[in-house]
Amino acid sequence: MNEKRDRCGNTPCSWCDRDDWTCRFCLGSGWWRPEKPHRDNSGGLTWARVEEPCRMCGNTGKEHDPLPGSAPTSHR
Template identity: 60%
Template sequence: MDPTREPTHTRCAISACGWCDRDGVDCRFCSGTGWWRPEQPHRDGSGVIVWLRVDEPCRGCAGTGKEHSPVVAS
């Protein structure tokens, strides 16, 4: 089991961000954790490509765990 992750930031880099001001809307990319776990290709010593899972701050929400979709729900 993974340890519980906390979002890396409480707010993104945008000052007065309207998305950060909203509460209760979890980022749909990371489900509000502020982290995502993509797999990245890595060539090992024998030239074989293996996929490694890495932890990165979520790019969808700048690690805040809050939805930052620019798409306005109609």
């Protein structure tokens, strides 16, 4: 059971004010599950799946601050 936060902690935050933009990285869950390298007892390298709060949206599940330059620009 994982909870997500209503606000990312920045106030005011225009991203938290929106409800119509789901975080692309966690798909709105506020959590993501990356795989991280993990060395087991015999020295072998395996991948362990970890669960952590989504950093891209501050655990809110709402899109925050898309990467600069990712917004489409038009020159017409």
